[in-house]
Amino acid sequence: MLQRFGFIVHPLEIHDITRKFSFAERVPASWLETLMRYGPPVKVSHITGVTSPLGVEAEGWFVGCLLTPKQMLELPEPVVLAKIIDAAKKAQALGAEIVGLGAFTAVVGDAGVTVAGNVDIAVTTGNSYTVATALQGIRYAADTMGLSLDEASVAVLGATGSIGSAAARILARDARHMVLAARSKERLERLADIIRADNAVDVVATDSVQEACQSADIIVAVTSAIDTIVEPEWLRPGAIVCDVARPRNVSRRVAEMRSDVLVFEGGVVQVPGDVEFGFDFGFPAKTSYACMAETMILALEGRYENFTLGRDLSVAQVDEIANLADKHGFRVGGLRSFERAVTLESIMQVRENATKARQTALYR
Numbered sequence: 317m318l319q320r321f322g323f324i325v326h327p328l329e330i331h332d333i334t335r336k337f338s339f340a341e342r343v344p345a346s347w348l349e350t351l352m353r354y355g356p357p358v359k360v361s362h363i364t365g366v367t368s369p370l371g372v373e374a375e376g377w378f379v380g381c382l383l384t385p386k387q388m389l390e391l392p393e394p395v396v397l398a399k400i401i402d403a404a405k406k407a408q409a410l411g412a413e414i415v416g417l418g419a420f421t422a423v424v425g426d427a428g429v430t431v432a433g434n435v436d437i438a439v440t441t442g443n444s445y446t447v448a449t450a451l452q453g454i455r456y457a458a459d460t461m462g463l464s465l466d467e468a469s470v471a472v473l474g475a476t477g478s479i480g481s482a483a484a485r486i487l488a489r490d491a492r493h494m495v496l497a498a499r500s501k502e503r504l505e506r507l508a509d510i511i512r513a514d515n516a517v518d519v520v521a522t523d524s525v526q527e528a529c530q531s532a533d534i535i536v537a538v539t540s541a542i543d544t545i546v547e548p549e550w551l552r553p554g555a556i557v558c559d560v561a562r563p564r565n566v567s568r569r570v571a572e573m574r575s576d577v578l579v580f581e582g583g584v585v586q587v588p589g590d591v592e593f594g595f596d597f598g599f600p601a602k603t604s605y606a607c608m609a610e611t612m613i614l615a616l617e618g619r620y621e622n623f624t625l626g627r628d629l630s631v632a633q634v635d636e637i638a639n640l641a642d643k644h645g646f647r648v649g650g651l652r653s654f655e656r657a658v659t660l661e662s663i664m665q666v667r668e669n670a671t672k673a674r675q676t677a678l679y680r
Contacts, residue, residue: 319374321615322407322415322437323608324400325360325597326381326388327352328563352382353391357403359410360595366612367589368644374615377410378595379403385420385542385563396424397431404435413620414438416611419562423540427478428625440614440623442607447482447629448638449606450560450582452648454487454534457556457578460663461670463533465490471532472496473525473546474539476503478629479560483536485631488515496521497528498539526550534558536582537565548573553677554670558582562605571654576669580651580658585609588645600657603649610637616644 360378367373381403388396400421407415415437417428422441432439458465470487474480475496488494488511496504496511496519504521511519522528529535529550537546538560544567546557553576559566560582570579584603591602599605604612614623617640624633641647651658 319372319615319618320411320413321374321376321611322379322404322410322412323363323376323418323611324357324381324403324407324415324421325378325418325595326421327384328419329384349384349387352384353387353395355382357381357399357406359406362594364592364594365590366587366616368616369588370616370644372616372618372644373589374612376612376615377407377412378593379407379410379415381421383420388420388424389542393425400424401431401434404431404437404439408435408437412437414440414611414615416607417441418605418607420540422607427627428622432622432625438614438620438622439625440610441478441625442605442610443479443482443629444624444633444637445585445610445613445641446560446582446606447479447486447634448641449585449609449648450479450483450536450538450558451486451634452638453580453582453584453651454536454556454558456648457558457580457651457663458534460660461554461556461578461667463554463556465534467492468533469493469495469531470534471528471536473528473535473537473565474498474561475507476500477538477540478624478627480536480538481507482629482631482634483538483560485511485514486634487534487536488517488519491517491534493518493531494520495528495531497523497525499523529555537561538582539565541565544568546570548577551577553577553673554667556580568654576666576673578653578658578663578666580653582606584649584652585641586647586649587612599652600649609641609646613637613640613644613646 363376470491472484476498546566
């Protein structure tokens with residue numbers, strides 16, 4: 317039996333719309349925004365060839381919800397939710413039995429709960445596998461950089477969100493010191509109390525991103541900010557920054573100015589089978605975001621049920637989807653940073669540069 321899924325994508329910037337519609341290059345941005353606000357969802361591409369080593373095969377569809385993150389934050393929430401629901405219904409009409417919410421469509425409102433209540437197919441945000449792959453990437457990066465997690469100071473930016481909270485609780489199993497950063501100090505303190513109760517880790521809560529970055533060896537960036545919030549001047553030599561957020565939380569200036577810092581994107585996954593996505597979203601062939609992969613994994617497993625919804629993401633969910641991913645042949649597809657592959661050689665160069673930067677600081 318061929319399993320079927322859908323995944324909702326949207327432009328991160330207004331001119332990303334030209335990837336699908338070349339005529340948009342000639343349209344003023346203000347006109348495009350108006351067209352996108354009132355336009356219907358569109359089938360972006362047909363996905364074929366997703367094949368588990370167990371012999372199960374799946375096909376799917378990318379469905380476009382034509383709003384940028386800026387529009388999703390500025391428009392009335394009911395308007396945005398209606399657009400996302402329409403996109404989910406489009407996926408259902410195409411034949412999908414589960415639909416994943418991508419990027420900001422997983423953030424708006426109640427993180428998928430309202431969408432799930434208005435369609436007749438299963439819905440997932442993909443956040444569980446996003447956390448799982450980010451943590452796998454962090455452990456690989458730390459090991460390669462010669463950094464032991466149980467001696468590291470870890471900062472989680474956006475710690476009160478569903479991804480940030482789960483990542484913090486899992487990393488707290490190993491970290492020596494943890495800094496939690498978000499806007500609400502009250503919610504941060506509640507999370508800090510939960511982590512302290514379950515782990516022997518020193519936990520500090522702050523609403524200052526700069527303070528969190530300056531104190532950390534490892535940074536997990538997963539806020540819903542639409543502008544970059546991590547700057548090169550705030551980072552220690554040898555810092556590891558996992559930027560899970562879309563749009564990015566980490567300024568491109570970090571890559572340009574700090575050759576002694578390792579920045580990578582969380583959640584880049586190798587998809588099993590002879591996969592054709594039919595759409596260029598900036599990744600190498602046969603790789604996807606983890607949120608996309610979670611939807612494929614659940615389809616291959618025949619788990620047509622709401623999986624990751626709402627603001628509460630459990631550690632058990634993260635562990636479960638990681639196990640299902642292994643079962644069906646999904647793997648972290650290497651590290652990537654600002655649209656480029658991060659090679660082992662480049663990581664070792666960062667490590668060498670960090671050592672030199674620390675030595676230079678000692679003699680100042």
